[in-house]
Amino acid sequence: MSTPPQQPPSSPQQPAQPPDQPPVIPAQQPQAAQPPQPTAYPYPNPQSPPPQNPYAQPTLVNQPAQPQQANPYAVQPGYGYPPPAAAPSGGTNTAARAVLWAAVGAVVASAAWAAGLFLTGGFGDKADLRGYTAPANLCSGADYSSFKEEYPADDSSPTKNAMKDPALDESICSLSLKKTGSSYADAYLSLQVDLHKKTDPGPEFTATWKNYGDSHTDYDVTPVQGIGDEAYLVTQDTSNGSTTSGSRYATLAVRDGWMTYSMSYSAYLSSYESDTNPPTLDEVTGWLKSDTKATLQQLKG
Incomplete structure (x- = not known):
């Protein structure tokens, strides 16, 4: 009799899976954490979470808020600058009007500042000429009659010049x-009038004549009262008492407003005849004062 072929042993029957169900994947076993591997890159991995601060305070959930401590250096009410005013209500229109009025106020303040400079001499000063004129011929427009008794002969050809300019006459x-x-001439007389129409001559006039003795050797300077705003008499006598040698010089300089005037006398004693004596400085300065007052009156007419 023949032996039937043997069947291989069958594996245990697996339970049948229901149809249309996803296959069950067995869960993977958790693997042990690997220690960080050393690397030559000296900076932390940008994908790694930041290290925990061991000194950080734990965050408490639902912790009541602590009251804020007052700044001991803050300006307290009633001291220093006042607190800023609350913004006006009214929306955009009110704010725009506030900006507009602020701009208008700035313009008005600037105009007032400019007007103040004008009035106080910051710029745009008006010339203070006080009615004076500069004639084309000062030789005929000035008074020097006080010298006529000592010097009766007229000069037939005096030198005269005049200039007119927007800044100066x-x-x-x-x-x-x-x-x-x-x-020949026994003495000389020089006269000059200036009308300063753009700049005030006061400071320079004072500096020039008050300090004339500092810039010129052996001159005496004396302030003169009663003529213009300020006047100075400058004199020099090198004759040393002689009537035949040396010279005598005197100038009276006057400022009245923005007008300046000077009248100068000079005499060289060697030109005098031996039988005559030249006038003294006291006589000359008296003539200068008298004729200057008369000339200033004529220049105003």
């Missing part, structure tokens, strides 16, 4: 003074 006169019978 000027007129000058130079003439020779002669005694009766003199062939």
Whole structure:
């Protein structure tokens, strides 16, 4: 009899899975955490979470808020600057009007500042000429009659010049003074008037004449009262008492507003005849004062 073929042993029957169900994947076993591997890159991995601060305070959930401590250095009410005013209500229109009025206020303040500078001399000063004029011929427009008794002969050809400019009007006169019978001049007289129409001559006038003795050797300077705003008499006598040598010089300089005027006398004693004596400085300065007052009156007319 033949032996039937043997069947291989069958594996245990697996339970049948219901149809249309996903296959069950067995869960993977958790693997042990691997220690960090050393690396040559010296900076932390940007994908790694930041290290925990061991000194950080734990965050408490639902912890009541602590009251804020007052700043001991803050400006307290009633001291220092006042607190800022609350913004006006009214929306955008009110805010726009506030900005507009602020701009208008700034313009008004600027205009007032400019007007103040104008009135106080910051810029745009008006010339204070006080009615004076600078004639085309000062030799005929000035008064020097006080010198006529000592020097009666007229100068037939005096030097005269005049200039007119938006900044300055000027007129000058130079003439020779002669005694009766003199062939040559015994003395000289110079006159000059300036009308300063753009700048105030006061500071420079004072500096020039008040300090004339500092810039010129052997001159005496004396302030003169009663003529213009300020006046100075400058004199020099090198004759040392002689009537035949040396010279005598005197100038009276006057400022009245923005007008300046000067009248100068000079005499060289060697030109005088031996039988005559030249006038003293006291006589000359008296003539200068008298004729200057008369000339300033004429220049105003």
